[in-house]
Amino acid sequence: MTYKDNEHPEWTDRLSDFLDGGLDPETHAAFEAHLGECGSCRGVLEGLDEVRRRAAALGPIEPTRDLWAGIAATIRAPAAGAAEGATVIALPTAERARPDIGSRRSHRVSLSSMQLVAASLVLVVGSSLATLTLRSQSPTSTPPVAATGSEGVIMPAGTAAPPPADLALELSSLEQALAEARGVLDPNTVRILERNLSVIEQAIEDSHRALMQDPENAFLAEHLDRVYHRKLEYLREAARVVESAD
Amino acid sequence: MRTRLLSIGLLGIVTFPLPAQTNPRAEHAEHPGASFTTMLGARHMSTMVDTLVELRPGDRVVLENLTGQISVGSWDRNELEIRGADDGVPIMVRRSGSTVRVVRDDRKGRRHALDARIRMPASHDLRVSGSLDLWIEGLSGSIDVDNVSGDIWIADADGQVSVRTIEGEIDVVRSRGGVTASSQSDDVRLRDVRGPVDAHSGSGDVQLMEIVSARVRAETQDGDITFSGTIDDGGDYGFFVHDGDAEVAIPADANARVEVSTFDGEFISDFPVVLQRFTGGREFAFTVGAPRARITIQVFDGEIHLQRR
Structure with a gap:
C-alpha cells in the first residue's frame, strides 16, 4: 500500500482532529471550505474515515503478543529512519514485547497523512494476527507418542496424518x-x-x-x-x- | 601393490599420544599379517595391532562396518598406518582398484570393538561406516562418515565433510570444504566452517558458529538452532525448527531479505523491521540493508531471535 498525496500537509495533518471535532470552529470551517475545493484531501479524508469504520467493526480484537508493542510504538512515533512514503511497522527490537491491550483500547490515534498509511496497515496486520491468535489457541501439542513394543512393528502409535x-x-x-x-x-x-x-x-x-x-x-x-x-x-x-x- | 608390515614384536609396546580432544589410549603393539590382504590381529582377546599399508596417489581409504573407538590423523608418508587393540576379531585390509578397505573379518556377523589410531596421507579421501566413536583430524581429502551410534569429532578438514549418525553428537571445527552433518538424536555443532553447510538434528540442537558460507541450511525437529556467521551477497540461508528456538546472529551491515514463518512462536529482532510482505497467519518478510541474500527462518513452535553480531 502506498500513499503519495501529501500536497497539503497543513490540512492533512489535521484530519484526525477534524474527524474527532477537535478543531476550533474557525479552523473547522476553513478546513471544510478547503475540502470542497481539494479532491486529494477529500480522498485522504475518505480513506481515514474508512479506516475508522473498519476499526470500529473489528470489535475488541486483541493483537498477538509479539508484534503489537512495535506496531503501537510506530503509531505513537514513526520509526526512525523510515523512508518518506514507506509503510513502516517496527517490530519489537531487543526486548521481548508483550501485549499492551489496555493502552491499545484507550489509545487515541492522532494521524498525520503518513501515519494514516501506517494505520491502514496496522488494521490489516491486526486483523490477520487476530485470526492467527484464534488459530494458535487450539492446542497443537499432543501427548507424547509412545513407541510401541508390539511385535514386528517399528512405528510409533497414533500416527494420523497421511503422507503425501x-x-x-x-x-x-x-x-x-x-x-x-x-x-x-x-x-x-x-x-x-x-x-x-x-x-x-x-x-x-x-x-x-x-x-x-x-x-x-x-x-x-x-x-x-x-x-x-x-x-x-x-x-x-x-x-x-x-x-x-x- | 607393495604392502608391508612393521614387526615390532611382543616387546615393542608402543605408546602414542592422541589429540587432547580424543579418547586417551595407549600401549599398542603390532601383529604380523599377510601381504595383499593384510590380517591384523588374531582370534584371541585384546590383540595389539600395528600395520602399514602403502597408498597410491588417489587411493580412497574405507573403514568399513567398524565398531569401537577410532582416531584418524594425517602424516607426511604415503602409507596407511593402523595401530591399536582389537578384541580378537581379525581386521582385513583389502585393495580393490583405488580403494583400500579396512574391514572386520567376523564371518558370524558379530560386532566387535576396535580401539585404534589410524594415520594416512592428508590428501586421500576417507570413508568410515560402522558404530563407533570417531575422531578425525587434519585431512584435506573428502570425509564421509556413516555411523549408527557414537560421537564424531572432526577438525581441520580441508575437503568436503559429510557425516551422519543415528545416535551421537557431531562436532566439526575448522573445516574449509563445507559440511553436511546429521544426527538423528543428538546435537550437531559446527564451528569455524567455510563452504556450504547443511546441518540437521532429529532431537538435538544445531549450533553453527563462525560460519563463512553462501549457503547454509539447518534443521531440527526437537531442539534449538543457533547461527552466527557472515551473510554473503547472493547467499541463501535457511533455518527450520519444529519445536525449539532459532537464534540467528548476522553482521550489523548484512544485506538480506528475511522471510519469517511461524505457527505458534515469537519473533524478536535486533534490527529495525520494515514489513514488505504480510500474508496472514504469521508469515512476513522484510529487508535488512539491501535484499542481496535470502534468509529464511521457519519455526513451528518456538522463538525466533534475529540478532546483531
Whole structure:
C-alpha cells in the first residue's frame, strides 16, 4: 500500500482532529471550505474515515503478543529512519514485547497523512494476527507418542496424518522393511530407531493438526511436507543400518 | 601393490599420544599379517595391532562396518598406518582398484570393538561406516562418515565433510570444504566452517558458529538452532525448527531479505523491521540493508531471535 498525496500537509495533518471535532470552529470551517475545493484531501479524508469504520467493526480484537508493542510504538512515533512514503511497522527490537491491550483500547490515534498509511496497515496486520491468535489457541501439542513394543512393528502409535501421495509408497515400503528387520536388530538399535522415529511422528502430527485448523496456510503445508521428507530420509538411513546388520 | 608390515614384536609396546580432544589410549603393539590382504590381529582377546599399508596417489581409504573407538590423523608418508587393540576379531585390509578397505573379518556377523589410531596421507579421501566413536583430524581429502551410534569429532578438514549418525553428537571445527552433518538424536555443532553447510538434528540442537558460507541450511525437529556467521551477497540461508528456538546472529551491515514463518512462536529482532510482505497467519518478510541474500527462518513452535553480531 502506498500513499503519495501529501500536497497539503497543513490540512492533512489535521484530519484526525477534524474527524474527532477537535478543531476550533474557525479552523473547522476553513478546513471544510478547503475540502470542497481539494479532491486529494477529500480522498485522504475518505480513506481515514474508512479506516475508522473498519476499526470500529473489528470489535475488541486483541493483537498477538509479539508484534503489537512495535506496531503501537510506530503509531505513537514513526520509526526512525523510515523512508518518506514507506509503510513502516517496527517490530519489537531487543526486548521481548508483550501485549499492551489496555493502552491499545484507550489509545487515541492522532494521524498525520503518513501515519494514516501506517494505520491502514496496522488494521490489516491486526486483523490477520487476530485470526492467527484464534488459530494458535487450539492446542497443537499432543501427548507424547509412545513407541510401541508390539511385535514386528517399528512405528510409533497414533500416527494420523497421511503422507503425501508421492512419498506414500516408499514410506510404506521402508516401514515394512524395518518392521520385518526388527528381529535381527540389536534391541538397543531398535530402541534408538523407535525413539527417533517417534520424534518425527510427533512433528508430523503437530503439523497435521495445525494444518487441519488452517488449511490455507502455505507455511504449514510446506512444514508438513518437509517433515515427511525428513521421515523418508530417516527411514532410508535406518534401512542402511538394517543392511549393515545383515 | 607393495604392502608391508612393521614387526615390532611382543616387546615393542608402543605408546602414542592422541589429540587432547580424543579418547586417551595407549600401549599398542603390532601383529604380523599377510601381504595383499593384510590380517591384523588374531582370534584371541585384546590383540595389539600395528600395520602399514602403502597408498597410491588417489587411493580412497574405507573403514568399513567398524565398531569401537577410532582416531584418524594425517602424516607426511604415503602409507596407511593402523595401530591399536582389537578384541580378537581379525581386521582385513583389502585393495580393490583405488580403494583400500579396512574391514572386520567376523564371518558370524558379530560386532566387535576396535580401539585404534589410524594415520594416512592428508590428501586421500576417507570413508568410515560402522558404530563407533570417531575422531578425525587434519585431512584435506573428502570425509564421509556413516555411523549408527557414537560421537564424531572432526577438525581441520580441508575437503568436503559429510557425516551422519543415528545416535551421537557431531562436532566439526575448522573445516574449509563445507559440511553436511546429521544426527538423528543428538546435537550437531559446527564451528569455524567455510563452504556450504547443511546441518540437521532429529532431537538435538544445531549450533553453527563462525560460519563463512553462501549457503547454509539447518534443521531440527526437537531442539534449538543457533547461527552466527557472515551473510554473503547472493547467499541463501535457511533455518527450520519444529519445536525449539532459532537464534540467528548476522553482521550489523548484512544485506538480506528475511522471510519469517511461524505457527505458534515469537519473533524478536535486533534490527529495525520494515514489513514488505504480510500474508496472514504469521508469515512476513522484510529487508535488512539491501535484499542481496535470502534468509529464511521457519519455526513451528518456538522463538525466533534475529540478532546483531
